[in-house]
Amino acid sequence: MSAVINDPQPIRFYRPDYHVRTPEMRSPEYVQMSTAAAITLGLVPGRMHRTSCTHCLNLLVTYPEGCRANCAYCGLARHREEARDYADRNFIRVDWPTARYDEVIERVKAGGDKGQFQRMCISMITHPNSGDDTYVLLEKWVREVPQVPVSILSNPTTMERDDLVKLKKMGAEIFTVALDAVTPEIFDRTRGRGVDSPHKFEKYWQAIEWAAEIFGPERFGAHLIGGMGETEKEILGVAQRIKDMGGHNHMFAFFPERGSLMEDWPAADRAQWRRVQLARFIIDYAGGHLREMLFNEQGQVIDFGLPEGDLADLINSGKPFRTSGCPGKDDEEVSACNRPFGDSTPSDIRSFPFALNRRDVAIVRRQMRGEDVGTL
Ligand code: SF4
Numbered sequence: 395m396s397a398v399i400n401d402p403q404p405i406r407f408y409r410p411d412y413h414v415r416t417p418e419m420r421s422p423e424y425v426q427m428s429t430a431a432a433i434t435l436g437l438v439p440g441r442m443h444r445t446s447c448t449h450c451l452n453l454l455v456t457y458p459e460g461c462r463a464n465c466a467y468c469g470l471a472r473h474r475e476e477a478r479d480y481a482d483r484n485f486i487r488v489d490w491p492t493a494r495y496d497e498v499i500e501r502v503k504a505g506g507d508k509g510q511f512q513r514m515c516i517s518m519i520t521h522p523n524s525g526d527d528t529y530v531l532l533e534k535w536v537r538e539v540p541q542v543p544v545s546i547l548s549n550p551t552t553m554e555r556d557d558l559v560k561l562k563k564m565g566a567e568i569f570t571v572a573l574d575a576v577t578p579e580i581f582d583r584t585r586g587r588g589v590d591s592p593h594k595f596e597k598y599w600q601a602i603e604w605a606a607e608i609f610g611p612e613r614f615g616a617h618l619i620g621g622m623g624e625t626e627k628e629i630l631g632v633a634q635r636i637k638d639m640g641g642h643n644h645m646f647a648f649f650p651e652r653g654s655l656m657e658d659w660p661a662a663d664r665a666q667w668r669r670v671q672l673a674r675f676i677i678d679y680a681g682g683h684l685r686e687m688l689f690n691e692q693g694q695v696i697d698f699g700l701p702e703g704d705l706a707d708l709i710n711s712g713k714p715f716r717t718s719g720c721p722g723k724d725d726e727e728v729s730a731c732n733r734p735f736g737d738s739t740p741s742d743i744r745s746f747p748f749a750l751n752r753r754d755v756a757i758v759r760r761q762m763r764g765e766d767v768g769t770l
Pocket residue numbers: 450452513514515516545546547570617644718719720731
């Protein structure tokens with residue numbers, strides 16, 4: 395179910411049996427936002443499990459004709475044209491209600507987020523207008539809400555180097571690339587030629603290199619999805635490469651998105667995912683390096699390269715298992731962008747959108763030992 399906010403009436407909900415096409419709802423006049431952001435802003439009613447708000451206003455450009463790419467794991471993909479109203483398609487597990495951008499800005503300026511937003515993020519899609527509309531959204535935000543920094547989640551397929559230079563000049567703080575698939579084969583199979591989709595692995599890496607050069611250290615990152623057939627060593631090799639370039643890694647556990655071409659795939663293996671989360675955190679924040687880690691023949695981590703006591707402290711802090719993404723203003727190691735339940739359900743959390751308590755850490759430890767236990 396998707397909600398349409400303030401257009402032009404107060405909140406209206408679209409039910410699956412009550413489809414209304416929304417031909418006029420397109421960026422830059424309209425944007426979609428994550429359900430968590432809409433709840434935080436008080437635009438839709440709702441409560442999130444153990445999470446009262448998000449610290450990142452995640453926005454998505456929107457067009458009735460939708461995204462022109464066809465990524466096999468994505469709920470927005472072109473093959474989902476059976477979801478007649480584009481705004482009814484789910485993305486990273488959750489619904490993305492649509493609202494007028496000016497209304498969103500006015501709400502934030504009036505304190506509707508209760509001071510919670512520490513970051514705003516514009517997610518581009520594969521559409522001919524996505525680049526120009528991102529400029530419009532960015533320019534307006536920087537002028538109206540300069541105290542909340544902006545991240546751009548880019549679409550390298552439709553971008554050139556000058557676009558990054560322009561975004562930086564206009565005030566974007568962080569530039570990220572959703573590489574998602576970490577090997578050329580998996581990339582091609584899930585978002586390239588294998589699914590008649592236009593993305594190219596080399597172009598994505600080129601965009602990451604441009605970002606490192608133009609935005610600089612700590613100001614760029616990559617989204618990586620764990621659990622699409624890669625080994626732990628492969629995904630951590632990419633994480634180390636990004637770190638060596640000066641960036642950060644924003645990890646997502648693979649979740650079979652309803653209606654996607656991969657909806658029948660299993661979710662990321664819990665034990666594998668926990669090891670990857672822990673090793674990624676060691677690479678990004680604890681001064682570790684891939685070359686100090688040991689892997690078995692299946693590419694699984696068998697030694698994290700840290701003294702036992704340090705490793706135990708890190709696990710007990712719970713930080714490695716929280717959502718990873720762009721930082722807020724309080725703690726560089728904790729992401730403002732917590733994407734509540736974007737890669738899992740409350741009963742089987744992969745990326746914790748809140749600080750772990752002792753019971754959560756105990757569950758994570760059991761999962762790392764391979765026990766079949768969820769998080770509720
Ligand atoms: S981590 Fe969050 S804020 Fe940063 S680019 Fe990704 S979605 Fe946007």
